[in-house]
Amino acid sequence: MPTITTRNPATGEDLQTYDLHTDAQVSEIIDATHRAFGEWRRTPIEQRAEAVRAIGQHLRDNEQELSELMTAEMGKPIAQGSPEVQLCAAICDWTADNAAEILADVEQPKEGGRALITHQPIGVVYGIQPWNFPIYQVIRFSVSQLIAGNTVLLKHAESVFGMALRLEELYRAAGIPQDAFRVLLIDHGQSDDVIARPEVRGVTLTGSDGAGKHVAAEAAKHLKKAVVELGSNDSYLVLSDADVSAAVQTCVQGRMANNGQTCVAAKRFVVVDEVYDTFRDAYVEAMAGVEMGDPTDEGCQLGPMSRVQLRDELHDQVLASVEKGAKATVGGEKPEGAGAWYPATVLENVEPGQPAYDDELFGPVAALIRARDDEDAMRIANDSRYGLGGGIFSADTARAVELARTEFDTGMVNVNGFNLANPHLPFGGVKDSGFGREHGEPGLKEFVNIKTVMIDGD
Incomplete structure (x- = not known):
């Protein structure tokens, strides 16, 4: 049997x-x-x-x-x-x-x-x-x-x-x-x-x-x-008028929850040129501080992935992205030894044609994408075969809500936050x-x- x-x-x-x-x-x-x-x-x-x-x-x-x-x-x-x-x-x-x-x-x-x-x-x-x-x-x-x-x-x-x-x-x-x-x-x-x-x-x-x-x-x-x-490769947009400090904190949470293994996690971070360097420096520093640890410990920040096979597939996606021009600013190396461990990883210079841009990276890997302006950021967010969730950070909440309503081609959108699910709110996607x-x-x-x-x- x-x-x-x-x-x-x-x-x-x-x-x-x-x-x-x-x-x-x-x-x-x-x-x-x-x-x-x-x-x-x-x-x-x-x-x-x-x-x-x-x-x-x-x-x-x-x-x-x-x-x-x-x-x-x-x-x-x-x-x-x-x-x-x-x-x-x-x-x-x-x-x-x-x-x-x-x-x-x-x-x-x-x-x-x-x-x-x-x-x-x-x-x-x-x-x-x-x-x-x-x-x-x-x-x-x-x-x-x-x-x-x-x-x-x-x-x-x-x-x-x-x-x-x-x-x-x-x-x-x-x-x-x-x-x-x-x-x-x-x-x-x-x-x-x-x-x-x-x-x-x-x-x-x-x-x-x-x-x-x-x-x-x-x-x-x-x-x-x-x-x-x-699945999805949800984009979180950091617009030119965003509170960058709050966006960084939320985007780390949105990428690392459940060891990064969430269909509606924040995965691609599309940041306008005006605030990109400020966001990138703070985000890389925060992700570098996320340590792997014993998942039975109440203070664990990052546990193992679910299976070694899935960890290895994720690492292959990271390597393929790097080979096509991405840069691993943090992490990106597969640990040796037992267990399905993978470190918090940040990829920069992410562009179309790379797995980090086109596909879903189901694990603790973040993709940073530079946009010319707010309009370009929205274009990049929708440049995906997926459409589960996404997010917008902006001081102009009314404008962000209108973008979420009419422009974001997904089933769910967060404005100035990260939420997984609520019992009374519909959950699902498009494309x-x-x-x-x-x-x-x-x-x-x-x-x-x-x-x-x-x-x-x-």
Whole structure:
């Protein structure tokens, strides 16, 4: 029987070995989740909401254990575990508080009678999730589907199988029926077979643009609704009137959070010529001060990347960028020894044709890009196949907001700050960063049947 062994990315030591589900076991789990849908969808939404609220409380009650598991399986600095757990609990609370109103029936007039618009669950929703936020990625798609009356299958990343199974336990403890949320321990080949199953009515993935194209194509082949939230190389613009000191501080945070492994992280820093040198000097100094450390230490600034393979791929991107004219002002050298370590790195002279400009660098590497003026900065920001997030720093908030609204070709924009996610605000992108939304009202309605009932003579 095929197995997967998880490893501690800080030490390279084995953590746990898991047997992958056989095709027969996968079929049995899908059948069980489909049967559970028949009962769960008829459970009053108020009861479903209380179970979702209880998930949040169970997360809070197990915060330290969950934080330690994240650190062990994917290297998240332990101090960043608590904020992830708290965000997930807040998502559960918001969903429990608001779903009934958002998904309530709406009456509309029609000639000769009236109409009812109702939001009905569609069935089994299959979520393919990454390792970088191993609790949040699961919570943000699953609780909205569960409260809507759907049932859920989870394929989590192989490196965080332990977290997947622990969450399954917590969902059951919270009152989610045993087969309404199930974990599949499977490989990518088996995943395509899951998408093809007629019982599976929707597919959602967070991952790379390559994975998104594959999964979206598989879903389309079988006429399945899909949401894909993919990577990006988000630009943060420092305009001529920006508070450079505040921008530097925020841009370090935006690049280094979660060891730089965040789809919506600040990655390309587009700075106008007028303030470029001032920003560059302060930013390089700040990044040079970020030290790698033991992720179990509360004071850790930068832990390991998730896997050695991903670290090596990032380093190859850095080397390719340097070969094409970029300059590594800070970092850029791969440490020797065990573990998936990579230092805080700053690349200058970043231009089109380099991975640091064109692609997503998923790790603690920042790309500095000089722009002629504010207009040129906006052009560079949009010169990307991606469109997940971005940011603008400017003393003229009204102008920055207007640029964010009308010019920035992304799904999300920060003005004079850096934010990852909020339970009530839609999250998602455009272009090669995917389609569909999670969180808020749009996230609750992605996988429901918005059904029209027309009533005559009433």
